Amino acid sequence: MRLPMATPSGWRREGNLPAELTSFVGRTRLLATLKRHLNDSRLVTVTGIGGVGKSRTVLRLAHQMRAHYADGVWFADLARLQDAGMVKQTIASALGIADQSSRAAGETLSEWVADREMLLILDTCEHLIQGCAELVEELLEASPNLRIVATSRQSLHLTYERVVPIPPLQVPGDDPAESLFTNESVQLFAARAGGVVPDFVLDETNIGSVAELCRRLDGIPLAIELAAVRLRALSVDQILALLADRFSLLAGASRTALPRHQTLRAAIGWSHELCAPEERLLWARLSVFAGDFELDAARFVCSDQRLASEDITDLVTGLVEKSILLIRSNHAGVRYKLIDTLAEYGEEWLDKLGETETMRHQHLMYYLSLAERSEDAWSGPRQIYWFVRMRQEHDNVRIALEHALRTPGETLLALKLLSSLWFMWVCCGFVREGRTYLERALSANPVPSKERCKALWVLSYVRSAQGDSAAAQQAAEQCSTEAVRVGDSKAVILASKMQGTAALLQGDLQKASALLGVAIEFNTDNKELNPGLLPAWSCPGLMDT
Structure with missing residues (x-):
């Protein structure tokens, strides 16, 4: 016998939305985007990493949209549900349905919502x-x-689904024109800090530290709120100093919060558990990248017998779908990024796997290969591409150099990487940094070699670009001496060129003419001489003096 459904006497047509217990900060554009998509699509899925504020943002949206639905806005919390077979019953309970029939739960739900605008x-x-x-x-x-x-x-992977990723909050520096005081990450910290320490005031004395804290927490709302809780016992500067171990520091949320939201580690760990084993391994390996990276870099660095190169694309796509990787598309192409918090979690797993040094070496070898390719192509038709690309890769190049310089047996690779990037140091705006790294690498490799000779003439070139002609002359002369010792004729020619450049900067036109003339006369490889002959070719009258 089929019994009819019964509507409880206390059923509320307006819905069952939980109250908003804290103030809502920022996300103005995101909320507008969600409203627009909700008008255009019947299913909107909000995705994002753990702790990024998905539930809180949607709750704000729901409260703003209540008046638009005659039969209310209804909230079904599935967070604590472990049995997929109970999804329908959980939603029915949230809707206030009292079903006394023997029909399938899905049938009851479908009948209940059929004529409702909700x-x-x-x-x-x-x-x-x-x-x-x-x-x-x-x-x-x-x-x-x-x-x-x-x-x-x-996402739910439904064809008509509109997926809206929620990024972390903007952090100080994302918008150079924005005041630190109006940044949404900073405002969130100030709001939560005021709840923990009633006399907390955001002012000129602490705004710098708060801004740096929010930046280092990647704008993740959960991390910012957990940091604010620490103000009960620590100052903002003390929190910053302890942030090296962010997963231990950022704990202590409300006891009523879900277990995975009580610590930052638990929030990230929940995302980790949802990944397939191959995705977890790739996540760990991708942690060696600094900033963002391209797909070909992930294939080169992360593939081996456990992760085939041809599988990397699908695994990267999976990590994007699970909100682990951020994706950035522009005119220069598509790049991927692990925010620092997720990268640090990946680093811990990579260390547990015993793969840190292997992946660091692979990372170094990829950027050495990229540097050599860019050097070969710099004077060609794609110079603008390589200018943009290598500026994008600046952070990764720096990490690769640091690894090479501190790792026994790899310091010579640092020389090769630095020397191949002569154009990056001078033409891409990193002259001071290039000089510092070249001097460090040369000190770490004191034995004369062809690699060292190239690094010496590049150092002379960099010093010339700084206007330090005396130091440029010294490096060029040293390059010439060592090149003769190791039999490197190309370096001898380039050393002559760099000595000529230094002489030109010092106003000695006769000496510059003689040295640059020798360099041009004996050069048989225009590619190698490219950086050095620019001053000579730009002053044709000089060669006639």
Whole structure:
């Protein structure tokens, strides 16, 4: 016998939204985007890493949209649910449905929503993806006036789904024109700090430290809120000093929070558990990159017998879908990024796997190869591409150099990398840094060699670009002496060129003419001489004096 569904006497047509217990900070553009997509699509899925504020943002959205739905806005919290078979019952309970029939739960739900104009929020779907996706399809087919917003660390993979990734909050420096006081990360910290320490005031004495703290926390709202809790016992500067171990420091959220939101480590660990084993391994290996990187770099550095090169693209796509990797597209192409918090978590796993040094070496070899390719192509038709590319790779080049300089047996590779990037130091705006690294690398490699000779003439070139002609002359003369010793004829020619450049800078035109003339006369490889002959070719009258 089929019993009819009963509507409880206390059922509220306006819905069951939880109260907003804290102030909502920032996200103005994001909320506008979500409203626009909700008008255009019946299913919007909000994705993002753990602790980025998916649930809080959607709750704010839901409160703002309440008046638009005649039958209310309803909130179903799936976070604590472990059994996918209970998704339908959990949602039915959230909707206030008292079903006394023997029908399938999905059938009851579909009948309930069929004629209703309502918004349903499904919060935290990532661990129940299949069950949630199937139910969403059933409900949207049954009710033409139903709209659904889901939060998840990955999409539901439905064809009509509109996916809206939630990035971390903007941090100081993202918008150079923005005041530190109006930055949304800083405002969130100030708001939560005021709740912990009632007399906390954001002012000129602490704004710098607060801004740096928010930047180092990557604008992750959970991390910022956990840091604010620490103000009970620490100053902002003390929190900054202890941030090297951010996972231990950032704990102590409200006891009513979900376990995975009580510490930053738990929040990131939840995302880690949702990844397939191959994705976890790639996550760990990608932690060797600094800043962002291109797909070909991930293939070169991270592939081996455990992760085939041809599988890297799909695994990277999986990490993007699970909100582990951020994706950035522009006219220069597509690049990927692990924010610092996720990179640090990956580094811990890479160390546990015993792969840190192997991956660091692979990273170094990739950027050495890239540097050599860019050097060969610098004077060609794609110079602008290489200018943009190598500026993008600046952080990765720096990390590769630091690894090479501190690793026994790899300091010679540092010389090769530095020398290949002569154009980057001078033409891309890193002259001072190039000089510092070249001098360090030469000190670490005191034995004359062809690699050292090239580094010496590049150092002379860099010093010339700084206007330090005396130091440029010294490096060029040393290059000439050592080149003769090791039998490096190309370096002898380039040393002559650099001595001529130094003489030109010092106003000795006769000496410059003689030395640059020798360099041009004996050069048989225009590619090698390119950086050195620019002063000579730009002053044709000089060669006639």
